[in-house]
Amino acid sequence: MTSRSESARIRQLLQGLTEDEILELMRMISPKFATADAETRKKAMLPDPNEKKSSKTYEKLKAAEQRYFEEAYSENSEFWKPLTIEDESDWLNNHPESGQTFHDWFTKEYPQHRVNRQRRTIYILPLGPFPPGHVGQSAAAAPGTTTEADGSSSDRGAAGGAEGGACAGSRSDKVLLTWLQKFCQCFFLGVDVKFLDPVRVREVGCHTRINEHTKQWQLLSKDILDYLVSKKPRDAICLVAVTMLDLYPSDSWNFVFGQASLVTGCGVFSFARYDDNFYHIPRDRPKAKKSELEEFSMPPVTSPLLLRACKVMTHELCHMFGMKHCIYFSCCINGSNSRDESDRRPVDLCPICLRKLQEAMDFRLAIRFRAMLQYCTKESWDAGIPAPPLEAFEPFKKWLERVLAFMDKPTVAGSEESSQASD
Ligand SMILES: [Zn+2]
Ligand SMILES: [Zn+2]
Numbered sequence: 001m002t003s004r005s006e007s008a009r010i011r012q013l014l015q016g017l018t019e020d021e022i023l024e025l026m027r028m029i030s031p032k033f034a035t036a037d038a039e040t041r042k043k044a045m046l047p048d049p050n051e052k053k054s055s056k057t058y059e060k061l062k063a064a065e066q067r068y069f070e071e072a073y074s075e076n077s078e079f080w081k082p083l084t085i086e087d088e089s090d091w092l093n094n095h096p097e098s099g100q101t102f103h104d105w106f107t108k109e110y111p112q113h114r115v116n117r118q119r120r121t122i123y124i125l126p127l128g129p130f131p132p133g134h135v136g137q138s139a140a141a142a143p144g145t146t147t148e149a150d151g152s153s154s155d156r157g158a159a160g161g162a163e164g165g166a167c168a169g170s171r172s173d174k175v176l177l178t179w180l181q182k183f184c185q186c187f188f189l190g191v192d193v194k195f196l197d198p199v200r201v202r203e204v205g206c207h208t209r210i211n212e213h214t215k216q217w218q219l220l221s222k223d224i225l226d227y228l229v230s231k232k233p234r235d236a237i238c239l240v241a242v243t244m245l246d247l248y249p250s251d252s253w254n255f256v257f258g259q260a261s262l263v264t265g266c267g268v269f270s271f272a273r274y275d276d277n278f279y280h281i282p283r284d285r286p287k288a289k290k291s292e293l294e295e296f297s298m299p300p301v302t303s304p305l306l307l308r309a310c311k312v313m314t315h316e317l318c319h320m321f322g323m324k325h326c327i328y329f330s331c332c333i334n335g336s337n338s339r340d341e342s343d344r345r346p347v348d349l350c351p352i353c354l355r356k357l358q359e360a361m362d363f364r365l366a367i368r369f370r371a372m373l374q375y376c377t378k379e380s381w382d383a384g385i386p387a388p389p390l391e392a393f394e395p396f397k398k399w400l401e402r403v404l405a406f407m408d409k410p411t412v413a414g415s416e417e418s419s420q421a422s423d
Pocket of ligand 2: 329330351
């Protein structure tokens with residue numbers, strides 16, 4: 001694997017070129033390399049001690065929390081791996097980003113994205129055809145906008161395969177949004193997550209088109225963002241629309257998974273491409289009718305679909321707290337250019353990004369990890385809400401168990417972890 005430190009050696013050989021030019025060259029030669037070296041990752045989380053204000057935020061953490069954060073920098077971290085570019089089509093290879101350190105976020109973004117008593121609710125607005133029952137009871141910003149996916153080559157493959165965990169047609173597919181809401185409440189521990197009444201596409205008045213590759217309807221995400229501004233409640237940290245219809249950000253793009261405006265605190269994202277059947281529409285499909293925009297049928301809620309929906313939702317919501325794409329670790333807020341790349345992302349935030357969220361929310365890490373573990377445990381769901389299809393969450397559940405055990409009783413990575421099982 002090639003890294004920035006190796007790039008320094010290569011630089012000697014290629015005198016006259018800048019490091020960025022060399023990195024670009026390395027991308028062309030070998031697409032798989034770490035995007036930031038260990039020192040850069042460490043600095044992104046632990047600022048210079050002279051940066052007193054942001055350093056203080058670290059000092060006040062519990063010892064177990066610091067241990068968890070610092071483990072990520074050990075040679076063979078049990079929990080985190082550096083972000084590597086695995087494929088030429090990967091996001092960073094096509095959209096070079098410089099990253100956002102904890103200090104950057106804390107000084108530039110955090111002041112505008114504070115959670116306080118007047119502003120502590122995430123609002124979710126179901127948009128378009130969600131059949132009755134999909135909507136749960138009330139329980140859902142930096143300059144510019146962020147877009148998640150250039151689909152120029154993303155329609156290739158994305159084959160479903162035997163991912164399992166389907167509960168097609170069961171009553172459990174009636175509560176997708178409630179499951180998402182519950183997941184967000186664990187992930188963003190400490191804020192309320194509520195629904196607004198669903199709205200129809202025609203009420204939004206957005207531009208639509210039929211995608212030339214998929215032959216499916218798409219909504220212009222920019223128009224939706226404009227509409228949301230007028231719907232945003234006063235106590236909202238942010239308002240996000242969720243839809244089963246596909247999105248596009250402008251005529252020249254193929255699609256986006258989601259788009260968020262950090263200035264207005266509004267976002268929209270689509271679950272359309274997380275349905276395995278999305279990519280299996282016959283090419284000779286009859287021309288899509290306008291009525292499909294209102295009658296679009298809900299795909300079965302499989303476990304992989306729910307997991308993907310949780311990941312895209314938390315990713316978009318993190319942007320609303322002023323967090324930019326992570327370039328340091330493999331992290332749920334890495335940019336993504338395709339569904340394959342999204343699937344590679346872990347469910348949770350890396351230590352650098354988690355520090356930002358923790359500072360914004362003021363939660364204890366262990367309590368949040370336990371809440372998410374409970375979500376992933378079928379037995380913890382009561383009769384009021386059926387347990388979601390959790391098969392795809394199993395690796396995350398095991399990961400959470402190991403993290404909690406580590407925080408409780410640290411082990412030396414790679415040596416003692418299996419010597420003792422705690423119950
Ligand atoms: Zn993003
Ligand atoms: Zn991260």
